[in-house]
Amino acid sequence: MAEGRGQRAARRAWPSLEGRGLDWSLALGAVALGVLGYVLGDRTDWTEGFGYDGRLYGELAKNFPSAVFGDGAVVPPGIGPYDGPEMAGLDSYYAYRIVPSGIVWLLLEVLPLSASTANVVAGFAALNAAMFGLAVFCWCRSADLIGLGDRAKLLGAIGLVVNFAALKSGSYYPVLTDQFALGMGALSLYLWLRGSIRWLALCVVATSFAWPLHLVVGALLLLFPPPTDLRGGVEAGHRETSPGWRPAPFGLVIGALAGLAAIVALTVFALQGYEQSSRTEQLPVFPLSAAVTGLYIFAVIAFLLPRNGIAGLLAPLRSLRVRRIAITVAMVAAILVAGALLTRREGFATQQLVKDALWSSTLDPGLFLVVLVGYFGPLLLFVYADLPRVAADAWRLGPAMVGILGIGLLGALLTQPRVVTNVVPFLVLAGVLAARRLYPLTRNSLLLFFAGSLLLSRIWLPIGDMGLDGELEKFPDQAYFMASGTWTTPSMWAAQLGGLALISLGLWMAARSRRPGLAP
Numbered sequence: 001m002a003e004g005r006g007q008r009a010a011r012r013a014w015p016s017l018e019g020r021g022l023d024w025s026l027a028l029g030a031v032a033l034g035v036l037g038y039v040l041g042d043r044t045d046w047t048e049g050f051g052y053d054g055r056l057y058g059e060l061a062k063n064f065p066s067a068v069f070g071d072g073a074v075v076p077p078g079i080g081p082y083d084g085p086e087m088a089g090l091d092s093y094y095a096y097r098i099v100p101s102g103i104v105w106l107l108l109e110v111l112p113l114s115a116s117t118a119n120v121v122a123g124f125a126a127l128n129a130a131m132f133g134l135a136v137f138c139w140c141r142s143a144d145l146i147g148l149g150d151r152a153k154l155l156g157a158i159g160l161v162v163n164f165a166a167l168k169s170g171s172y173y174p175v176l177t178d179q180f181a182l183g184m185g186a187l188s189l190y191l192w193l194r195g196s197i198r199w200l201a202l203c204v205v206a207t208s209f210a211w212p213l214h215l216v217v218g219a220l221l222l223l224f225p226p227p228t229d230l231r232g233g234v235e236a237g238h239r240e241t242s243p244g245w246r247p248a249p250f251g252l253v254i255g256a257l258a259g260l261a262a263i264v265a266l267t268v269f270a271l272q273g274y275e276q277s278s279r280t281e282q283l284p285v286f287p288l289s290a291a292v293t294g295l296y297i298f299a300v301i302a303f304l305l306p307r308n309g310i311a312g313l314l315a316p317l318r319s320l321r322v323r324r325i326a327i328t329v330a331m332v333a334a335i336l337v338a339g340a341l342l343t344r345r346e347g348f349a350t351q352q353l354v355k356d357a358l359w360s361s362t363l364d365p366g367l368f369l370v371v372l373v374g375y376f377g378p379l380l381l382f383v384y385a386d387l388p389r390v391a392a393d394a395w396r397l398g399p400a401m402v403g404i405l406g407i408g409l410l411g412a413l414l415t416q417p418r419v420v421t422n423v424v425p426f427l428v429l430a431g432v433l434a435a436r437r438l439y440p441l442t443r444n445s446l447l448l449f450f451a452g453s454l455l456l457s458r459i460w461l462p463i464g465d466m467g468l469d470g471e472l473e474k475f476p477d478q479a480y481f482m483a484s485g486t487w488t489t490p491s492m493w494a495a496q497l498g499g500l501a502l503i504s505l506g507l508w509m510a511a512r513s514r515r516p517g518l519a520p
Contacts, residue, residue, distance in 0.1 A: 022150050026157045027137035033161055034129025034179075037171030038122070044173055044480075045465040046079045049121040053077045054175030056094060057101045061123065062115040064105035068098055068342060079468055093347025095339050096212040100180045103127055125174045131183030132161050132170070138186040139425060143432075145193045147231035151441040152432050155449065159379035159428045160186070162453040164483050165421065169375075172463055172480060178421045181211035185422035188214070189429065192221040192400070193230065197324070201331050208335050211422045213411075215335055217404055222328040224316055224400035233396035238437055240389055247302040247388075250309035255302030259294035266290045269359055280473060282363045283490050289362040293413065296369070300409045303391040304402055316399035357414035360486045364493040368415045371485040374496045375417035376424055377453045378503055379431035383409075385507070386434035393433050405430060415485035439510065452503055458483075 044051045050058035059067075059075040066072030071088045090098070104123035105115070113119045136157045143153045160182070161167070170179050184207040191200040204218025227233055247255070270286055283289070306312025361368045373380045383390050394402040408423040420427075439445055463479045471477055472487045482492035 022153060023137055023140035026140060026153065027133040030136040030157065030161045031129045031133035033167065034125065034132045034170065037167060038125035038129070038174065041168075041171035042462055042464055043121070043171065044463075045467070047081075048117045050117065050175045051173050052079055054124075054173065055079070055082070057097070057177065058117065058120045058124070058175045060098065060101040061104040061108070061120045064098075064102050068102070087345075089344030090342055091345045091347035092339075092343045093350075095342040095347075096209055097177050098342070099206055099210040100124065100127060100177045103180075121175060124176075125171070128170050128174055128179035131179040132166060134183035135160050135186040135425060138183075138190040139428065142186075142190045142193050142425075142429065145190075145230060146234045148234070148432065148436075149441075151443075151446060152436055154446055155379070155435060155441060156428050156432045158446075158450050158453050159377055159431060160425065162450060162457060163377035164375050164457045165418065165424075167454075167457045167459045168461075168463075168480075169418070169483070177210040178418050181207065181214065181422040182424060184210070185214070185217075186425040188218065188221060188422075189425045193226055195225065197222065197327060201327055205331060205335055207422065209339075213407070213419070214422045215332065217407065217423060219328050219332060220400040220403045222331065223320060223324055224398050224403075225324070226398050226400070227396070230397070234393070234433065237389065237393045237396055237433060240392065240437070248305070248307040248309065251302040251305035251307070254305055255298040255300075258301050259296075259298035262297050263290050263294035266293065266359065266362055269355075270362075274359060280360070280363055280487055281490055283365070285365060286362055289365045289367075292366045293361045293368070296366075297410065297413070299387065300406065303387050304394070304406050304409075306395065354414065357416055357419075357486065360415035361413050363415075363488070364490055366497070367485055367488060367493055368412045370493060370496050370500060371415065371483055371488060372412045372417045372420075373500055374456060375483050376427070378449070378456055378500075378507075379428060379435070379453075381500075381504055381507060382431045382434040382438060383427060385504075386438060389437065390430050390434050393430060401426065417483070417485065445510070452506075456499065456503070 043049050046052060047055045047058070054077075055075055056077045063072050067074050068090065073086050073088060074090060075082045076084070076087065104120060104127060107123050107126070108115055108119055113123075139156050139160060140153045143149075143156060148156075165178065165182075169176075184203060188200060188203050188207065191203055200218070200221060204214060204222070207214040208218065267290060270290075306315075364370075369384075390405070391402070394405045404423050404426045408420045408427045411420040411423070435441070458479075461479055464476045466477045466480070472481045473489050478487075478489060478492055481487040482489070482496065488496075
């Protein structure tokens, strides 16, 4: 049913002042992590700290107005100084990744500071730190909206910023759009739960020009609002004791067909002698790797599809409202038209990039899962450990949450975990709801989770200078690129798999020995 003004006003009134102190403390702590990472952490030596893609983003921040809207020169991504032919304007790939560079350019203009390479890197680092704080603060406000306690807030905050993505990649490779996507993804979650349609639309527009995948996420959020009784649905999920290991026949059939189709497609690639562009070493166990990929697709789809089959899929469509459809269509059209106006030439072929990334899932069995958890932290293990009830939680929050959860879990198959950075706040929400069902959120358990997250973040592993030889499968390059999936060597896959197996075993033993319950 459509929300009334009174219901929306009641939802906005839910957050109380009682948790504001913790919210601000966690947010400022996240900002401090970003600042300390920049001051104390090591950074890439590629292109004086810009990195590979960062060469474009960094140079764009030096000359933003003329490069984006005029005929100013654009330096393509790469390593080291660029001495190729001069290019004007953006291509179709990078035209949708300009907002962080624009913010840094504006920051340097306002302060004012010279647009030197060092200042641009510092500007991106400051933006990243601010995004860490925004992500954590929005998570805390979202937790209030659905009635989660302070310990659940703390667990989610750890899941957001105590991981490789934030503590290592965020400081080592600051000139990227990833951390902006994380912060704005968390803001999108909060605005959606709060029912702020206009602000949500503006947030999605801004984020889509830093992380194009957010256009799909934003469309789902705008089309399908959350239920009015958020707290009641979440508490019902917390009290649920049945694991629901048996999906409905509809989900089983569709999941099996999708998994089988993926196995067939990967097998065809293998028979054609397909090789990924990175040419990373592949273990000679392709049948096992393809089977793991197919089983993963089967499990995700089987559990996420509604138990009442096609009727369950059609029900959300019947609830669509003309106003929301109009806002969504207008937003999508505006983004696509603006992107087309900014585009001067063709960029990367997205279809080929997706094919290459999907093929990388067969380099080692379950590689995509190993690097995903290794990149974003052990909170995702709770999602997989309690997938049936996680899917039920998602349906209680509405079809938008189901769709975004599917994007996050199936997006892992692209083997580069950073691809789903913008939906990590939604995965964190699912992980926290699962964790509080499986474990009592005691002080000791939170300390242990923090220690495990810190260990898995590899903050203790210095990367140093990688040089210009581009040998990504050797150290020190592998200290960073083991997290990418596409360039993870079999030995680093095995090392990360062993670490995750030990952590999973510890979590399983803890779940067996403790009764789950809601922390006070």
